Amino acid sequence: MKKITVRLTLVFLISLGIGCRSLKNSKKYFDTKQKEVYIDSMMNNALEKGFFPGAQIVVGSKDSVFILKNYGYHDTSKKQLVKTDNVYDLASMSKVLGATLVAMRLVGEDKINLEDKLGEVVAVYKNTAIADLTLFELLTHTSGLKSGITFYQSLLSTTDGSPLLSNQQSAGYPNSFDAMYVNKNIVYDTKYLAFEPKENYVQIYKNMWLNPEFYKTVYGRIALANNNPRGNYLYSDLNLILVQQMMEAKTGITLDQLAKEIYSELGISKIGYNPLKWTSEENVIPTEIDNFFRKDTIKGFVHDEAAAILGGVSGNAGLFANAASISVICQMLLNNGKYHGKQILKAKVVAAFTKSPLAKKGIYRGLGFDKRKPDAFYKKSDFGHTGYTGTFFFLNPNNNKFLIILTNRVNPSRTNRLMYKDDFSSKIWKQINN
Numbered sequence: 001m002k003k004i005t006v007r008l009t010l011v012f013l014i015s016l017g018i019g020c021r022s023l024k025n026s027k028k029y030f031d032t033k034q035k036e037v038y039i040d041s042m043m044n045n046a047l048e049k050g051f052f053p054g055a056q057i058v059v060g061s062k063d064s065v066f067i068l069k070n071y072g073y074h075d076t077s078k079k080q081l082v083k084t085d086n087v088y089d090l091a092s093m094s095k096v097l098g099a100t101l102v103a104m105r106l107v108g109e110d111k112i113n114l115e116d117k118l119g120e121v122v123a124v125y126k127n128t129a130i131a132d133l134t135l136f137e138l139l140t141h142t143s144g145l146k147s148g149i150t151f152y153q154s155l156l157s158t159t160d161g162s163p164l165l166s167n168q169q170s171a172g173y174p175n176s177f178d179a180m181y182v183n184k185n186i187v188y189d190t191k192y193l194a195f196e197p198k199e200n201y202v203q204i205y206k207n208m209w210l211n212p213e214f215y216k217t218v219y220g221r222i223a224l225a226n227n228n229p230r231g232n233y234l235y236s237d238l239n240l241i242l243v244q245q246m247m248e249a250k251t252g253i254t255l256d257q258l259a260k261e262i263y264s265e266l267g268i269s270k271i272g273y274n275p276l277k278w279t280s281e282e283n284v285i286p287t288e289i290d291n292f293f294r295k296d297t298i299k300g301f302v303h304d305e306a307a308a309i310l311g312g313v314s315g316n317a318g319l320f321a322n323a324a325s326i327s328v329i330c331q332m333l334l335n336n337g338k339y340h341g342k343q344i345l346k347a348k349v350v351a352a353f354t355k356s357p358l359a360k361k362g363i364y365r366g367l368g369f370d371k372r373k374p375d376a377f378y379k380k381s382d383f384g385h386t387g388y389t390g391t392f393f394f395l396n397p398n399n400n401k402f403l404i405i406l407t408n409r410v411n412p413s414r415t416n417r418l419m420y421k422d423d424f425s426s427k428i429w430k431q432i433n434n
Helices: 002-015 020-049 091-108 135-139 151-155 214-223 237-251 255-266 305-309 323-334 347-353 424-433
Strands: 054-061 065-072 156-158 175-177 180-182 186-188 202-205 208-210 271-273 319-321 383-387 391-396 401-407
Touching: 020 054, 020 065, 020 424, 054 323, 065 323, 091 135, 091 237, 091 255, 091 319, 091 323, 091 347, 091 383, 091 391, 135 237, 151 156, 151 214, 151 305, 202 305, 214 237, 237 255, 255 271, 255 323, 319 323, 323 391, 323 401, 391 424, 401 424
Parallel strands: none
Antiparallel strands: 054 065, 054 401, 156 186, 175 180, 202 208, 271 319, 383 391, 391 401
């Protein structure tokens, strides 16, 4: 019945003498409405099944936004509806929307080179086993570094020396954390942690400050983390932390400030690190109820523990944004680095970063950007990234379409992986990308 209605409507438009251009726009309208109906169906089903409490979605092209919608609530209490200005913790989408964008800018300005070596740029890694790693290897995740290090756990211990976590719930391990249970007698290392502001300490949560001496331990452990074959692909948070350090060492400017310069040029303000410095707490979507490290519902501070240790500004995570702000970045990328007549990034740099330079080796990764081996959901030209908190964005430069999905699937717990088991985001991207 729906197809018949559409066909009759088009005939009616032609009978009124509407030109070819209007007819073409009418087809686009109906196509958009069909996709919106599909998205609504997917979202309502996801909310009903508890994939996440709420979400923002944007569908657009290089010069238009077709769909911008909010769904559900801030958290499982269902007291506060999601609004367009609300910002989500982007998790690993920060790798591209923060660190990689900055790298693209600096490469285009010849302020950093893809062949620059870590140890020659960042003094702390000189004469270490990872000194020869290049910016290219870090951005393509071919450095050989392990996937990550739980730095924060070395700040915790127990009063009787028993393990921090157990796979069995008991009186001694009452509260859950990531399919494990937390020792009720955890204590914090007061050599490095303070629970009120302290001179030169770095704030890592609303009631936690870190002695910067701890960073010697962090950098020392990263320097020993190359236990995989160099040149092979292994996704690692450590890579982008090192990218951040290289860029900050080259410029003398912090990552958050470097990123803010780009966002300001794009005219977007609902994006940045440490969101409580630029928006209200009620405007921030909460993430997990953390029973382990922060003993709180995380809201306004980064969910990722490594990024938290680094003060909320990290190459691997830390960005917060709303979908509308990200849509501007998508349009800039689809317009070869240009937005509203201004060249934000050089076109040749955008092209280089969003291709797969190692595809002949079976590595489909871009520079910073996630790319997939072509399959039922993804095309060869597609690029984007996902985030652990339940975030997703992908673009296709061939048809100039993009999709952004922001959720907080980790609320109340990171054990909720329903949206991944259902290929939720990939299914919507396939529908939009066709």
